[in-house]
Amino acid sequence: MTLKLYNTLSRTKEEFKSLYPYQVQMYCCGVTVYDYCHLGHARSYVVWDTLRRYLRWCGYEVQYVQNFTDIDDKILNRARQEESTMEVVSAKYIDAYFEDMERLNIQRADSYPRATHTLDGIKRLIQELETKEIAYPADGDVYFSVRKFGDYGKLSGRNLDDLQAGASGRGGEGASLKRDPFDFALWKSAKPGEPAWESPWGSGRPGWHIECSAMVRDALGDTIDIHMGGSDLTFPHHENEIAQSEAASGQSLANYWLHNGMVNVGGEKMSKSLGNFTTIRQLLDSDSAPDPMAVRLFILQAQYRKPMDFTDEAIASAVQGWGTLVDGLSFGWRFPNLGLGSAAKGSLDGDAVERFKRSMDDDLNTPEAIAVLFELAKPLRKVANQIVYADKFDGEPQELGIQWRTLVQLAVVLGLKIDPEAIAQEGTQEGAISDGDIEVLIKARQAARGDRNFAEADRIRNELNGKGITLIDRPGGETGWVRE
Secondary structure (H helix, E strand, O other), X not given: OOOEEEEOOOOXXXXXXXXXXXXXXXXXXXOEOOOOOEHHHHHHHHHHHHHHHHHHXXXXXXXXXXXXXXXXXXXXXXXXXXXXXXXXHHHHHHHXXXXXXXXXXXOOOOEOOEHHHOHHHHHHHHHHHHXXXXXXXXXXXXXXXXXXXXXXXXXXXXXXXXXXOOOOOOOOOOHHHOOOOOOXXXXXXXXXXXOOEOOOOOOEEEOHHHHHHHHHHHHHOOOEEEEEEEHHHHHHHHHHHHHHHHHHHOOOOEEEEEEEOOEEEOOEEOOXXXXXXXXXXXXXXXXXXXXXXXXHHHHHOOOOOOOEEEOXXXXXXXXXXXXXXXXXXXXXXXXXXXXXXXXXXXXXXHHHHXXXXXXXXXXXOHHHHHHHHHHHHHHHHHHHHHHHHHOOOOOOHHHHHHHHHHHHHHHHHOOOOOOHHHHHOOOOOOOOOOXXXXXXXXXXXXXXXXXXXXXXXXXXHHHHHHOOEEEEEOOOOOEEEEEO
16 A cells, blocks of 8 residues: 545545655644644644654655744734743744654754745745736735635635635735735735834835745745645635745645644633643643653544544543553563564564554554554563563563564654663662672572572572562573563
8 A cells, every 4th residue: 555645635635646756845834933832733743743754664755844933923922021022032932842842752854944034035935926916015015916816725625705804814904905805915014113124115024924935945945745734724824825836936836735633622622712722831741741652642543634632531541551552662671681682673573564554554544553553562561561470471582572673663653752771771770789680699599499498599589579670480490580
């Protein structure tokens, strides 16, 4: 099966074919940096990080670009509230963004263009549209003439005749200067006390939509493979991006448009006005904070295009599920004496890999892909419990090694991680018994058993148990051990 993705533009699942063999160019609409990231941001960027990871796993070279919107009324309002500047506010929340994303194991994009760093490209694009008479100046502003772009509405499926005036942009400023109520601003004339830049139309700043069109073009070119974002950006933002970019270049802006569903809280849309607005750091820094990987698992257990409901029960279930995966993922590092080998080397479970790939190829069906991980993790967890509580286990080390390596490698594709070094070092803190001392005591116990001094042998076993070491007596007189 080949990768199929749901393309919002065609409203169907399409077989993915990149512009260039085994190269993919992806652009994701980033955050407006005036506040901390919320759960909706977490969902979006976990999903697109997973798509990028999967494409790489499939052998693609991926160029991933994600912007920061650092010119916006919301940023200016926050700067006034904090008696600060637009630059200081933007820098603060860009740093916070990276902190939050790192906790969720979201890999950094290849580049993060900013609107303030793309002003030349923005002005150049506006001038092209003006030359083609698709944009027009009006008293220091510049507007895009929507009705001159015949394909307007092709992404969202909206008809201009059915839309309300003013629905196509942030705010209603400049409405009296527009030739048509549906036209939207490409450049806004300067206002007193606000940052502004010189341009052919006078001092001012760019509109929201033109920023992304220019950043895509500067970073990746006129046509890219995949453009991504939340479903709330489909209209007007992405619709206007298409209109601007394609009117200027005469080419498709993106071959695939992907949109993730929104996050609800207890069945209601998440919003500050309803008081159910939760930031990533509020969740992860709370007294009952879940492991960040449990949050990532929670996000991936829902199909990315569907709405996702955030509830205490759902997070609790994800925490429990992550515990099962941790037991499986940590298996080889917890029990090094079973001889499973490195997680990065050796054969894998071909059937599990194939089922995982089949799920991911079906428009990133991460719920089914995660089910494969659980199928691998649960038997490993069972064996771990047998070792710890019964001093024995069912199964062959070679087969267990195959299961474990497969689980670890597939988890990496989904961005689910544990810290193997921390696991391997458990029990080696100050006061813990060393590996060498354990081996010395095991040899002493074997000698005691050889002399039929079973009381001494039991004493040594109990001493090791008291230090968190479980002995495993195997056929042939060999004794293995694990740290609890």
